[in-house]
Amino acid sequence: MFALTRALIRALVVLLAASVSIQALAAQGRFGLGSPASAEAIAGWDIDVRPDGLGLPEGAGSAAEGEPVYQAKCAACHGEFGEAVGRYPVLMGGTDTLASEDPVKTIGSYWPYASTVFDYVKRAMPFGHAQSLSDDETYAITAYLLYLNDLIEEGQVLNRSTLLEVKMPNRVGFVKDSRPQEPKVERCMSNCRSKPTIAGRARQLDVTPDDEAGDDKSVAAPAGTGDPVKGKDAFAQCSACHSLQSGEHRVGPSLHGIVGQASAAVAGFPRYSAALKGVGITWDEATLAAFLRAPQEVIPGTTMPFAGIQDAAVVADLVAFLQQAALQ
Ligand code: HEC
Numbered sequence: 001m002f003a004l005t006r007a008l009i010r011a012l013v014v015l016l017a018a019s020v021s022i023q024a025l026a027a028q029g030r031f032g033l034g035s036p037a038s039a040e041a042i043a044g045w046d047i048d049v050r051p052d053g054l055g056l057p058e059g060a061g062s063a064a065e066g067e068p069v070y071q072a073k074c075a076a077c078h079g080e081f082g083e084a085v086g087r088y089p090v091l092m093g094g095t096d097t098l099a100s101e102d103p104v105k106t107i108g109s110y111w112p113y114a115s116t117v118f119d120y121v122k123r124a125m126p127f128g129h130a131q132s133l134s135d136d137e138t139y140a141i142t143a144y145l146l147y148l149n150d151l152i153e154e155g156q157v158l159n160r161s162t163l164l165e166v167k168m169p170n171r172v173g174f175v176k177d178s179r180p181q182e183p184k185v186e187r188c189m190s191n192c193r194s195k196p197t198i199a200g201r202a203r204q205l206d207v208t209p210d211d212e213a214g215d216d217k218s219v220a221a222p223a224g225t226g227d228p229v230k231g232k233d234a235f236a237q238c239s240a241c242h243s244l245q246s247g248e249h250r251v252g253p254s255l256h257g258i259v260g261q262a263s264a265a266v267a268g269f270p271r272y273s274a275a276l277k278g279v280g281i282t283w284d285e286a287t288l289a290a291f292l293r294a295p296q297e298v299i300p301g302t303t304m305p306f307a308g309i310q311d312a313a314v315v316a317d318l319v320a321f322l323q324q325a326a327l328q
């Protein structure tokens, strides 16, 4: 990157030095690069047709003439009557559905200008062989498509002037959006976010029932049945990393008052993982039971190096103990 920038600067310096002679050349109207675009080359690119018809070529065709060409080159994807095969676009119908619950947007119901149908077909279709149609064929196919949409008669001949007389049903359906580009409000540039309060959580942890119901010990230990005395013993597994003193952090944060508190919210603990910070839950018996059963599985990426407690009764005891300890 840096080397590239330096190379660029060097090239620019060389260019600058040469700029006097370049300017001299420019004054003469030539740089010695490329070749003048011929009228033919420009015509090859300049094939677009505007809504007002500018760009429409000479040529003509009717729906009757267009039908066999359409059947040969278009029907495989768009269906014999424009009804579409599979997921290819439908090319007919949908009139009067635009304001409904289920609008069907087709070239007939939605497109505001017939000239755009000509333009699109001429430039982009048939898919895979774009720009292989002659202008007469394009007029004829456009006529057939408009005929399928009940917009012209089968024998009507379309050319660069009659095409513009076709009034599409949704001609006036596009309106200028009068709403201002930007909302007129004072932008907040600093301290814009008030402190979040967690009113609920979108994700309940561990709501998926275990496959083997017989293994699910949490069934045997409904909420609030824990024994704080047993919980104190169980906390021995935690105390190497967690203190119960408020503000005293070890490998993990202090668990003082953790029950009922938001996750990753213990003041002064500097090492929360992004995973725990992102989870946004409240610690209660259910979320603690889920987390402690398999920390890595429930919060993938948590840095709590703890294998887990399988017995939900032990977790219930722990929760009871943690709650009691917070009161002391
Ligand atoms: C191989 C399949 C295939 C064939 C053949 C084919 N088309 Fe298409 N057509 C498509 C696909 C795909 C699109 C959508 C392209 C996109 O959205 O970029 C499309 C889009 C269109 C649309 C725009 C529809 C809309 O509402 O946006 C028109 C009109 C159209 N085709 C006409 C034709 C005509 C006329 C022919 C024959 C000359 C033709 N197509 C042949 C696949 C095909």
Ligand code: HEC
Binding pocket: 234, 235, 237, 238, 239, 240, 241, 242, 251, 252, 253, 255, 258, 262, 263, 264, 265, 266, 271, 272, 273, 275, 276, 277, 283, 288, 292, 301, 302, 303, 304, 305, 306, 309, 318
């Ligand atoms: C080997 C160290 C270690 C052990 C053992 C351990 N923890 Fe943790 N604990 C941590 C770390 C580190 C974190 C922070 C995890 C993170 O940020 O992802 C944590 C986070 C927690 C949290 C989330 C705290 C918060 O503020 O959101 C709870 C709850 C918790 N542990 C409970 C326990 C309990 C209960 C035990 C014992 C059954 C235990 N931990 C065992 C290290 C440990």
